[in-house]
Amino acid sequence: MNPAQSKPNHEPPLTDSPWFWAYLFCTGGLIALLLMSNKYDGRQPQIERQMAARQAGGQAVSGDAGPVRGSTE
DSSP states (O other), X not given: OOXXXXXXXXXXXXXXXXHHXXXXXXXXXXXXXXXXXXHHHHHHHHHHHHHHHXXXXXXXXXXXXXXXXXXXX
């Protein structure tokens, strides 16, 4: 009998590979992004409206004279 044929082939487990863990981590991250995208898609327009309102309010307060100085200045 050939010695090479009598030895069992011991391959390391799949979880020993860093590529397995990189794939698993990236897949989990993509799934999390997909699950959370609806939350952020609905929130972004609200944040943009708030920013526009703050800018309009700041321009109304400052007028043509420029920015208003704070009470501590």
